[in-house]
Each structure stands twice: as C-alpha cells, then as structure tokens.
Amino acid sequence: MAEKAEAFHSGFIALVGRPNVGKSTLMNAVLGEKISIVSRHAQTTRNKITGVWNGENCQAVFLDTPGMHKPRSKLGEAIRQATMDALSEVDIIVFICSCVDPMGAGDRYILSLLKDKKVPVILVLNKIDLITREELMKKVVQYSKMYDFSDIVPVSAQQAENLDTFLSVVQKYLPEGPKYFPDDMVTDQPxxxxxxxxxxxxxxxxxxxxxxxxxxxxxxxxxxxxxxxxxxxxxxxxxxxxxxxxxxxxxxxxxxxxxxxxxxxxxxxxxxxxxxxxxxxxxxxxxxxxxxxxxxxxxxxx
Structure with missing residues (x-):
C-alpha cells in the first residue's frame, strides 16, 4: 500500500510594524533577492510588495506592508489602507520591532489593530546585532506583557542572523493549502x-x-x-x-x-x-x- 503523501502547507504572511524597523530588509534577506526597496527614511515602502518563499513541501507568500503612520494626505490614507487590507487577508501576521528603538505609541497602536485578528501573530525583534543579550531579554519580557504572541523570534535581518529559526516558526503556523506561485517566481510585482x-x-x-x-x-x-x-x-x-x-x-x-x-x-x-x-x-x-x-x-x- 502506497504511503499517503505529506500534505502541502501554504499561506500569506503580513509583515507589519512601525517605519524603519526592517520589514523590507527582512523580506529581502529571506528571499535572497532584493524585492522591496530599503532606506533609512520612513514610508519607503508605499505599496504591498509580495515575495514568495518556497520551503520543503510548503510555500510562504510574504506581504511587505508600509510602516503604519497617521495619514496626512490621500497618499498617506492609501498607504495606511494597504496595510489594513493586508491584515484582513492573511494567515499569519509578523509584527516587527527594532531592538534599538524604545517601545512607543506606534507599537501600541499597531497591536491594538491586531487584537481582533484570529490568526497567529509572531513577534520578530530585529537588529539584535546592535544590543546585548541582557538587553534583548528585557525587550522580550517588555513586549510579552503587551500582547499574547504565538511566538517570539529575535533576528538580525541586516546580518541574516537567525533567519532559519524565523522560517521554521513561520512554517509551523502555515495551514494546509495549494502552491499559489511556481517555484521560480520570487514576486508577483510587474x-x-x-x-x-x-x-x-x-x-x-x-x-x-x-x-x-x-x-x-x-x-x-x-x-x-x-x-x-x-x-x-x-x-x-x-x-x-x-x-x-x-x-x-x-x-x-x-x-x-x-x-x-x-x-x-x-x-x-x-x-x-x-x-x-x-x-x-x-x-x-x-x-x-x-x-x-x-x-x-x-x-x-x-
């Protein structure tokens, strides 16, 4: 009797966070290609950028969303809405924070938007190469008190540190699903x-x-x-x-x-x-x- 084939897992993952926490850098590092533009300026990413990562018997489709901010123009409202749209259509949410920045009102605002979401929320603490282990542990405790995260993963997107752990955590929460994109497709952007x-x-x-x-x-x-x-x-x-x-x-x-x-x-x-x-x-x-x-x-x- 032939063995039953292992089920394929796939899903859409929104990368959210304040401006300049490293969302685009993380996605580019995971994909091994530059898909989303990177700059030290806030609002560098203005649209949802889709990046496709293929693992063993799974596929993760990342949506790099604009940094959340208070809109001051129609462009600002369109940017904010792009992030809100992403949150309504994904299987996993990855909330990214910078270890070198203090927790602020922006973090609390984003977490308030995630309260009613029925999907796993993974906290990624980025830029761990810039702080000590003791400082990192304090950050973990601090953010854990703010939200009941499904998992917490410290990384350095810039140095490609701990990305394997991040991807293994993402795979853990991917639901069963089809292969949305062919293996050689890294982005759906024209x-x-x-x-x-x-x-x-x-x-x-x-x-x-x-x-x-x-x-x-x-x-x-x-x-x-x-x-x-x-x-x-x-x-x-x-x-x-x-x-x-x-x-x-x-x-x-x-x-x-x-x-x-x-x-x-x-x-x-x-x-x-x-x-x-x-x-x-x-x-x-x-x-x-x-x-x-x-x-x-x-x-x-x-």
Whole structure:
C-alpha cells in the first residue's frame, strides 16, 4: 500500500510594524533577492510588495506592508489602507520591532489593530546585532506583557542572523493549502513596478532628508527596441520647483548618478541592456490627486 503523501502547507504572511524597523530588509534577506526597496527614511515602502518563499513541501507568500503612520494626505490614507487590507487577508501576521528603538505609541497602536485578528501573530525583534543579550531579554519580557504572541523570534535581518529559526516558526503556523506561485517566481510585482521603486530608492538615498516623501515615480514606457535594448521612461513627480532643482542637482548631477545606479540594477534584474530616460515633473500637492495616485498603483479611498 502506497504511503499517503505529506500534505502541502501554504499561506500569506503580513509583515507589519512601525517605519524603519526592517520589514523590507527582512523580506529581502529571506528571499535572497532584493524585492522591496530599503532606506533609512520612513514610508519607503508605499505599496504591498509580495515575495514568495518556497520551503520543503510548503510555500510562504510574504506581504511587505508600509510602516503604519497617521495619514496626512490621500497618499498617506492609501498607504495606511494597504496595510489594513493586508491584515484582513492573511494567515499569519509578523509584527516587527527594532531592538534599538524604545517601545512607543506606534507599537501600541499597531497591536491594538491586531487584537481582533484570529490568526497567529509572531513577534520578530530585529537588529539584535546592535544590543546585548541582557538587553534583548528585557525587550522580550517588555513586549510579552503587551500582547499574547504565538511566538517570539529575535533576528538580525541586516546580518541574516537567525533567519532559519524565523522560517521554521513561520512554517509551523502555515495551514494546509495549494502552491499559489511556481517555484521560480520570487514576486508577483510587474517589472515596471519594480523599476519605478528602484528609481525612487536611488533618489531617496541622494536627497537625504530634503524631499523623500515628495517623490513619486511612474513608469510611462517599458518596451524592447529592435537593437535588443529595453527602453524605460519614468516620470518623477515632485511638489515644488525647489524640489525639482534638488532632484536634478547641480548640472544634473543627482539625476545622472541616481539614473546610472538604477540602470545598472535594472539591467541585472531583467538581464538585458537598458536605456533609462528620467523626467522630473512638478505637480503641486500630487499626493492628494486621485489620477496621479491611480497612476502610481494606489487604490482610491473615499
């Protein structure tokens, strides 16, 4: 008599937490590929980014959500809603905190949103490479008093420390289910979406604290030319002429450097030579304009 095949397990996992706790870094480290952009600035991730991890007889689909914050524009509301949507459609929630940051009102706010969820909530304490073991134990006790977590896993996403433990804990809570994506698929994001996120990351890095939240990038064209090159044209939205000057830089230096670095990364991503054409456009208060938010892939919220 043939042995019964082991049941396949799969599920969707939301990564939630305050801005800058390392959600994108964790997902990229788990997948072994850069799917979600990383920056020290808050609100770097603006949409739900899906990453697919395949284990032995299981598949975990991670949703890297934007950091939770109080919305101050239609863009802010769309970002907040993206996280709320993720929480309503997942099998596991991973709440990520930074060990080097004090527990704050933001943590309590997010945990209040998780109170009624009927799925396992795993606490990940990130950046353990930056604190002592004694300090880590204090953090574990502190957070344990705030919420009845299904599991607590300390990691360093940046140093890829304890990721195997994290994945084994995730597997433990995956329900029986189908394989949602083929083995060779790491993300469901269209290439044009990944391209605009790469361009935005390079600009955020170069403009430092001056205008990161004022930048929006939309891929207008993504086409292969007869010479084998891929032509990509992106529009970079800013809110004021002064911001446009910052993004372009003296003699075009900022835009050229960001474009060069983005083009090299995009070429590695798609495996073909790329001509990257970047244009900067001023659209006052674009974060409150529905048609621009639709272009950038955000849902409309009344």
């Amino acid at each position: 290439e044009r979406n990944i391209v605009q996120e790469i361009v935005r990351e390079k600009l955020i890095t170069r403009t430092r604290d001056e205008i990161p939240h004022a930048i929006g990038v939309f891929t207008e064209e993504f086409s292969e030319r007869e010479n084998g090159k891929v032509y990509i044209r992106c529009t970079i939205y800013v809110e004021r002429e002064s911001q446009k000057r910052i993004v372009i830089g003296k003699n075009g230096s900022v835009l050229k450097e960001a474009g060069k670095e983005a083009r090299e990364e995009i070429q590695r991503l798609i495996g073909a030579p790329v001509f990257l054409d970047l244009w900067v456009k001023v659209s006052r208060d674009w974060k409150n304009k529905d048609y621009i938010l639709r272009e950038l892939g955000y849902k409309e919220h009344k």
